[in-house]
Amino acid sequence: MTEPFRLRMAVRSYELDPQLHVNGAVYHQYADHNRFECVRAAGVVVDDLIADGMGPVNLETTIRFLHELRGGDEVDVTCAFGWGSGRTHTVEHEVRRTDGVVAARVRTVSGLLDLRNRTLVADPAAVWRSRATRPELLGLTP
Template sequence: MTGTTTTTPFTVRVTVRIYEIDAQGHLNNAVYHQYGDHARWACLRAAGISADDLRATGTGPVTLESTIRYHRELRAGDEVDVTCAFDWGDGKTFGIRQELRRADGVLAAEIGSRAGLLDLERRRLVPDPAGRWRALADRPALLGL
């Protein structure tokens, strides 16, 4: 894919809570997706885009595909840094790469996603999501723009 890629990904830290643990004693697989969502929204807020801003424009982000590759276990009490880096192209969709690293730097998981920006009235993807994000953001560099 051609396009712009962020060089230093946005990062947010989360702590694994006891109620997020599965029967094997490690982080439930669905929670990895929740951590990815949390980091993406934190990145948008840091760039100056709120959910209210998006609703006001009649648009909203939509995840089209999300894949997790697990490397190491996460357990209750682990502090985890979740990154968020965007890969922009020329089409209606864009990529998001995320890493989940324990505070000691060990890679626990990677999330790869395809996403778009949905026109909420027409229920179709907007043709230039990068342009829309750039116009809304106070700090578009955090989005790789």
């Protein structure tokens, strides 16, 4: 099995709430940024995808907060795609401090929207696989 895509990020001062820990909405941003970078690393050109009338969409996001993050922390955020046979797929993210402590787990249910008729693409895995130069980063076999 391929290691999940990993990206290191620094907690920035403007991401903190009045208690000086990372605002909950920022975890969404960490996951979104990580997922976008994973897609790019897999060789998918999102601008081309959109030009062809398709765009990735998040349908549901769940965050499980486990330990706080504070200013000055660095985190490794992972991204692991899960595929079934339907119109949606999952992406599991783990937000881990550099001391090894898991701060949060973020899970999204996502799809690929046909921008012309505003419905989900029937086989998103096939679309992603056909566009990726490194489909294994998306949890897909070549």
